[in-house]
Amino acid sequence: ETGVTQSPTHLIKTRGQQVTLRCSSQSGHNTVSWYQQALGQGPQFIFQYYREEENGRGNFPPRFSGLQFPNYSSELNVNALELDDSALYLCASSLITDTQYFGPGTRLTVL
């Protein structure tokens, strides 16, 4: 059984660019949640996908969007990057109401 993996590990972008982050869920899990963690803070919920449909969203603007694929892997897309988008982006997979298993995260730096 493989755990949750994320790619890339680190990423540097400039303001205004677009970025796509990827997450592979743990085997058998049908739900993926994305979180943003600023330095020194706890993770903040961005959105959740269940069986390829968005199933809940936190207080993030529409330029944060996502996809979940039939194999339950997922992407997080961020358009028009801002300096404040610099953070660790975490994905977590689970069965719908079960324990969430987190990946190691993608560190995004926006210059």
Add this chain to the structure above:
Amino acid sequence: DAKTTQPNSMESNEEEPVHLPCNHSTISGTDYIHWYRQLPSQGPEYVIHGLTSNVNNRMASLAIAEDRKSSTLILHRATLRDAAVYYCILRDGGNTPLVFGKGTRLSVIA
């Protein structure tokens, strides 16, 4: 969302027990108490959860007050690998996201 209050930081000696407190005075009857921890440079990791009764697993024990307004995560013998930020989170039984606070940063001294 019901909120939790945790100390910002705690320190423990290696091989000593550690009691990490969490207050949640506005907890509702359907809220489960979850604990996650985040080791340096890693994503959060599930530790334990409970509703009313005390719970034990291979990582830790969870002691829940009778009125459920507070709980304590117990690490029976702290090791250097237990140094992490520990988050106490309330989550109802439905499909709700995890709401993280700032957690407690645990330092373990050799």
